[in-house]
Amino acid sequence: MTDVSFPNLGINIEHLPQGFNIFGVEIRLYAIMIMIGLAAGFFVAKHLGTIEGDDPEDYSDYIIYGVLFGILGARLYYVIFEFGYYKDHLAEILNLRQGGLAIYGGAIAAIVTMFVFTKIKKRRFLQMVDMGVIGLILGQAIGRWGNFFNCEVFGGVSDGLFAMRLNNNLVNSEYVTMLAKDMQERLPELAGTYTQVAPTFLYEFAWNMLAFTFMVLYRKHRKFKGELFGFYLLLYGAGRFWIEGIRSDQLKIGSTGIPVSQALSAVLFVAGLAFIITGHILVKKQKAFFIPHVNLTEEELAKIKKERAEKLEKEKQALKQKKETKEKETPKDKQE
Secondary structure, eight states, X not given: OOSEEETTTTEXXXXXXXXXXXXXXXXXXXXXXXXXXXXXXXXXXXXXXXXXXXXXXXXXXXXXXXHHHHHHXXXXXXXXXXXXXXXXXXXXXTOOTTOOOOHXXXXXXXXXXXXXXXXXXXOOHHHHHHHHHHHHHXXXXXXXXXXXXXXXXXXXXXXXXXXXXXXXXXXXXXXXXXXXXXXXXXXXXXXXXXXXXXXXHHHHHHHXXXXXXXXXXXXXXXXXXXXXXXXXXXXXXXXXXXXXXXXXXXXXXXXXXXXXXXXXXXXXXXXXXXXHHHHHHHHHTTOSSSOBOOOOOHHHHHHHHHHHHHHHHHHHHHHHHHHHHHHHHHHXXXXX
């Protein structure tokens, strides 16, 4: 039996690996894809920030906190809206190998962490978050392939061009049961063995990559620091609102039946649009909060790098001198 196929595209995957073992420890491909997404997003954000004159060390320092609190936020978001299950299975809250990381929770936590980080380090939040969200949406796109390996994040029963056929043995039994009636009515020849659905993980991957491409190309043309952050809210909110509407495994707001991520997406879309419009208006009025974006020349960038290198060298020399002074004073202290 084929594990996964896209029958209308002629793509068949006989065996879909979901992980592997190293010294008896299971490593899930879900986790591998998340880590690849994090690494790719980090290097892209750091590279673009460096091009714009940011200190690359700021990105290296931030990523430690961003990843830690991002994962905590992603898990907390998921657990809160699935607490009906986790209140009876508390021991599973810390088990991430089976999935259960909500991208929205991770994104919110990562952005809040960056805000706190820039305030402590006295850096420009709107400049750094502009570069950060470019890396973030790339990481979100790549991370969606982790859902593919976990056979999750899909829509209802479908026989469309991109329809994905999953072996029921690989799918959460709760979703198999939920879609069983539709499968029996629409695709009776597959019912009981396969579940054929709309691959919403793939739709979100494609949408995020389009948004990523737009933001990379628009970076040099933005009118003010923070505009890319506004576009992230607008674009990701718009795409996620549409995709959440067709997902079958939605997190709901209590007993309201309202998908929490779809409601949040609508809020982010409106907030992003308002942020961009307000920014353009205030930049024209030369308000201090929104700083106009100016692309650096090669000479200006070289000057910044030179000044940063000189500052770093002075700091190294100061530390070296301090260490040497301490070593000279130590014998006297011992004799006394």
